[in-house]
Amino acid sequence: MKKAIIVASFGTSYENALKNSIEVIEKEIEENFNEYDIFRAFTSHRIIKKLKVTKNIHISTPEEVLEKLYEEGYDEVIIQPLHIIPGEEYDYIKNIKKEFKEKFSSIKIGRPIFYYQGVEGVPDDYSLFIKSIDNILKENKNVILFGHGTAHPSASVYGCIQTVLEDEGYENAFVGTVEGYPSLDNVLNRLKRKNIKEVLLMPLMVVAGDHVLNDMASEEEDSWKTILESEGIKVNLFMKGLGEIREFRNLYIDRIEDVINDRYKKVGRTKKGIKNENTNNFVKL
Missing domain, CATH: 3.40.50.1400 (Rossmann fold)
Structure with a gap:
């Protein structure tokens, strides 16, 4: 066979x-x-x-x-x-x-x-994901997870990740997306409320491809790194996809x-x- x-x-x-x-x-x-x-x-x-x-x-x-x-x-x-x-x-x-x-x-x-x-009888996939990056979350006080986002109804996943992170004690881990909710503006508002001045910015993506290299980490004026730095926040970069x-x-x-x-x-x-x-x-x- x-x-x-x-x-x-x-x-x-x-x-x-x-x-x-x-x-x-x-x-x-x-x-x-x-x-x-x-x-x-x-x-x-x-x-x-x-x-x-x-x-x-x-x-x-x-x-x-x-x-x-x-x-x-x-x-x-x-x-x-x-x-x-x-x-x-x-x-x-x-x-x-x-x-x-x-x-x-x-x-x-x-x-x-x-x-x-x-849901009883099936895995808690969100919790399992968090456990898989547990070392990174614990080694870095403030972490932004940079996701893709979508207009599909599954965009609700990103808000759920944020909630589960908080439920599991990671109150200074923040989820944002390039295309959808939560946006960078939403993340910035959370950072400002907590008076956070330094973050680790890492991909919530399997590969560190175009979005990571350009939208997340480049020196262009509209990249997340540049915008965060313009708000007085020091940005450390995690330049690896989750698949690494x-x-x-x-x-x-x-x-x-x-x-x-x-x-x-x-x-x-x-x-x-x-x-x-x-x-x-x-x-x-």
Whole structure:
């Protein structure tokens, strides 16, 4: 029986970001699941096109990889997204799964980094993430987590991260996003209320790519670093993607193991209550 794992990331056109984060994650997945063949896919068609035009590098989309696997006679497929939130890219992967579900005996999707929290019988993904960067949060008094943001309803994830951080005692860790809420203005207001004058600015992103190098850390007048410094705040930079942190990478290994062992199936809603498909137990509403 031929089995495959597709490691599906948004992608990056920055060679160092690809090498230091995505490739390391792929290698560790291969080492931990050697009975599976590992394949790369990017969900950003824009980045795929850019790499093709500028560097003559071809990266497949998830559907292209699935079509290839079908033609080569694979039976079981796991798609593990490297996405942080269950947003548009995750919806894209779920829709592709539906298109290909009849072509394989089994096709499953792992969950992104932020998915469950506070639900009985499933992991507290937000808390597990915080634990994975615990050393950084403890070694630095004030930390800003620089996220991407989205217009998708999953943008609520970022506010939830902020709340869980505070619940777990990290009251001087602040979440902000480039595109959405909380914004840099929201973060600045929190810093000013606490009279904070020095921060560590680090990515809430798997790779340290374009957003990190330009929007977060550059000397341009509209970068977060420049704006924070103009407010009299000293900025220390953490110039690594989350994928460069071993404890964070382990979160993906755990998710694949959960899929293989059919743990933590999605909690669904019924007319009678909430059904946990893993236990077939109902919780009255």
